[in-house]
Amino acid sequence: MSARTLFEKVWDAHVVAPQTADTPAILYVDLHLVHEVTSPQAFSELRERGLRLRRPDRMLATLDHSTPTLPTHADGTRPYANAQAQAQVTQLESNCREFGVELHGWDSADRGIVHVIGPELGATQPGMTIVCGDSHTSTHGAFGALAFGIGTTEVGHVMATQCLLQPKPKTMAIHVDGQLPAGVGAKDLILHIIGHIGVNGGTGYVLEYRGAAIEALSMDERMTVCNMSIEAGARAGLIAPDDTTFEWLKGRPKVPHGAAWDAAVERWRSLRTDDGAHYDHEVRIDAGAVVPTVTYGTHPGMAIAIDAPIPAATNAQERRALDYMQSQPGQAMQGTPVDVVFVGSCTNSRLSDLREAARVLRGRHVASGVRMLVVPGSEAVRREAESEGLDQVFLAAGAEWRVPGCSMCIAMNGDLAQPGQLVVSTSNRNFEGRQGKGARTVLASPATAAASAVAGRVADPRPYLVEAA
Amino acid sequence: MNPITRIHSRTAVLADENIDTDRIIPARFLTTTTREGLGKLCFNDWRYLADGSANPAFPLNQPAARGCSILVAGRNFGCGSSREHAPWALLDYGIQAVLCSEIADIFRGNALKNGLLAVVISAAEHRWLLEHPGIELTIDVQGQFIALPDGGRIAFQLEPFARHCLLNGVDQLGYLLQHAEAISAYEQKHQELAA
Numbered sequence: 001m002s003a004r005t006l007f008e009k010v011w012d013a014h015v016v017a018p019q020t021a022d023t024p025a026i027l028y029v030d031l032h033l034v035h036e037v038t039s040p041q042a043f044s045e046l047r048e049r050g051l052r053l054r055r056p057d058r059m060l061a062t063l064d065h066s067t068p069t070l071p072t073h074a075d076g077t078r079p080y081a082n083a084q085a086q087a088q089v090t091q092l093e094s095n096c097r098e099f100g101v102e103l104h105g106w107d108s109a110d111r112g113i114v115h116v117i118g119p120e121l122g123a124t125q126p127g128m129t130i131v132c133g134d135s136h137t138s139t140h141g142a143f144g145a146l147a148f149g150i151g152t153t154e155v156g157h158v159m160a161t162q163c164l165l166q167p168k169p170k171t172m173a174i175h176v177d178g179q180l181p182a183g184v185g186a187k188d189l190i191l192h193i194i195g196h197i198g199v200n201g202g203t204g205y206v207l208e209y210r211g212a213a214i215e216a217l218s219m220d221e222r223m224t225v226c227n228m229s230i231e232a233g234a235r236a237g238l239i240a241p242d243d244t245t246f247e248w249l250k251g252r253p254k255v256p257h258g259a260a261w262d263a264a265v266e267r268w269r270s271l272r273t274d275d276g277a278h279y280d281h282e283v284r285i286d287a288g289a290v291v292p293t294v295t296y297g298t299h300p301g302m303a304i305a306i307d308a309p310i311p312a313a314t315n316a317q318e319r320r321a322l323d324y325m326q327s328q329p330g331q332a333m334q335g336t337p338v339d340v341v342f343v344g345s346c347t348n349s350r351l352s353d354l355r356e357a358a359r360v361l362r363g364r365h366v367a368s369g370v371r372m373l374v375v376p377g378s379e380a381v382r383r384e385a386e387s388e389g390l391d392q393v394f395l396a397a398g399a400e401w402r403v404p405g406c407s408m409c410i411a412m413n414g415d416l417a418q419p420g421q422l423v424v425s426t427s428n429r430n431f432e433g434r435q436g437k438g439a440r441t442v443l444a445s446p447a448t449a450a451a452s453a454v455a456g457r458v459a460d461p462r463p464y465l466v467e468a469a
Numbered sequence: 470m471n472p473i474t475r476i477h478s479r480t481a482v483l484a485d486e487n488i489d490t491d492r493i494i495p496a497r498f499l500t501t502t503t504r505e506g507l508g509k510l511c512f513n514d515w516r517y518l519a520d521g522s523a524n525p526a527f528p529l530n531q532p533a534a535r536g537c538s539i540l541v542a543g544r545n546f547g548c549g550s551s552r553e554h555a556p557w558a559l560l561d562y563g564i565q566a567v568l569c570s571e572i573a574d575i576f577r578g579n580a581l582k583n584g585l586l587a588v589v590i591s592a593a594e595h596r597w598l599l600e601h602p603g604i605e606l607t608i609d610v611q612g613q614f615i616a617l618p619d620g621g622r623i624a625f626q627l628e629p630f631a632r633h634c635l636l637n638g639v640d641q642l643g644y645l646l647q648h649a650e651a652i653s654a655y656e657q658k659h660q661e662l663a664a
């Protein structure tokens with residue numbers, strides 16, 4: 001058989017019926033992740049058509065998007081943003097009961113953001129196809145899974161048939177050579193990559209991140225990179241599984257154990273792209289040239305080095321973006337006054353992200369007038385962070401320490417910024433109004449976010465990290 | 470889904486590039502559990518001023534845009550989220566077709582599945598349409614062309630399967646369900662492999 005890429009191996013292994021001139025392929029789905037926002041209409045449709053779930057055992061549900069991140073009231077009620085948010089959560093609870101789906105709800109010790117808990121539970125495994133009604137499903141590609149977001153109609157398709165109709169995407173290799181400099185992380189790298197290939201540079205492609213700098217990343221960092229593949233227009237991004245992957249997964253609740261684990265690792269090792277395999281497009285990135293990177297406009301492709309001058313607008317759209325952000329061409333983002341800092345989201349809410357933020361904040365204080373929210377990605381992350389005392393670091397610095405959820409990443413649950421406020425955010429989207437109507441978002445790494453909270457202005461984290469080391 | 474063979478309307482133009490799904494329908498409205506009634510929220514933060522009145526600067530609030538069901542949008546329309554609320558909101562608002570030189574992948578798939586005709590045209594033709602708002606067009610799904618008032622035509626291509634489904638009102642879930650046997654066979658083989 002000719003040399004194949006990682007993507008092609010996973011794709012080929014899941015074809016139920018191949019693509020023809022007239023019809024897309026029918027692709028089997030190994031794992032279907034579900035949350036409260038994009039599933040209710042699909043459950044209703046199933047009910048109306050008298051259909052059942054084909055494989056409830058291949059589904060995993062959680063509550064994250066509309067859920068409050070403030071603790072339960074004394075009377076046991078929860079501080080939902082509004083009755084509709086509460087109704088949406090209640091509906092997922094009853095749908096899961098009715099259809100027999102495993103739900104990590106309020107009483108679960110594993111509840112959290114869907115893309116954080118899938119890997120934590122070991123439900124996410126190399127070589128799988130994974131879908132969810134959420135575009136950041138690409139996160140799971142960090143494990144060498146083909147993982148992508150789908151719409152609600154497709155959620156219904158997977159529920160009823162465990163399959164999707166899919167045209168085969170093209171492949172793009174993103175070679176990241178060299179080594180990331182000290183104080184520069186995975187978030188800087190992916191913002192740099194998107195700034196380089198553009199907000200639609202990946203449209204129609206599945207990205208494979210590879211090269212020395214990628215292999216050197218931890219699993220948390222790989223998830224950060226794959227998470228934002230969609231922000232370059234790609235549906236999915238993958239990284240070949242290796243020893244780092246296997247070590248991270250070993251012993252997690254849903255992975256095989258004993259001899260079955262060894263057999264699985266054996267299988268997973270064969271997934272990496274064969275030498276000489278062909279990609280439809282290739283891009284080279286020099287990791288050594290990446291510096292702390294932030295966004296200055298209203299999509300993630302408008303990303304630059306924190307100390308670089310903001311480019312002048314070249315068209316009406318860019319002018320509108322700069323106006324909205326009140327960004328000044330010729331000036332750097334560094335030094336821009338900050339109102340709110342958010343550390344969280346499926347991009348950057350794992351333990352290593354919180355450690356990174358805490359490293360900057362330890363012994364320091366959030367600048368007066370700045371509000372900082374730290375929202376762990378899952379109950380497991382919260383437990384670990386608290387056992388390390390990270391919560392105390394955040395609280396002592398004057399930040400808020402919340403319970404897990406999507407929170408200000410999507411601002412559906414009442415956590416949001418006011419019109420005109422500038423938010424330095426570790427999330428993945430800086431669209432107009434994403435964090436509240438009129439709110440201005442600057443995407444950044446956890447270290448940059450924490451440094452900006454301390455400085456009260458967008459700040460380069462490197463001096464803080466050096467002092468902290 | 471009802472079959473869609475042709476759409477006839479004047480065009481409304483939203484020239485901004487990268488109009489993302491948060492602009493089409495802001496996330497705070499996603500707490501709904503139905504598909505209905507999202508039209509009044511479509512483009513909400515752009516369409517209304519803070520006091521709830523219509524924003525005169527929003528192009529679709531112009532009298533000339535009223536009743537138009539063909540939207541010509543700036544490049545990379547629909548980028549961002551996989552939320553199907555975006556095409557639901559557009560359809561409920563009265564948009565039946567979006568013409569653009571580049572349309573975000575997931576949005577386009579979602580749109581076509583709901584009978585919102587998301588059509589990609591060449592950059593030059595796109596530019597021309599952006600510069601000529603209010604022009605009367607007929608989109609012919611069968612023939613895969615857009616008829617201009619002067620008799621000219623803009624050709625476009627849909628994936629054969631998407632086109633087939635639009636023309637015949639085919640429900641894709643029904644199509645998938647017909648493959649139940651192949652799916653079972655696959656599952657059997659797959660389970661052996663994974664064992």
Ligand code: SF4
Pocket residue numbers: 064065113114115134136345346347405406409410427428
């Ligand atoms: S954290 Fe943000 S991007 Fe991630 S699943 Fe939640 S809303 Fe989506």
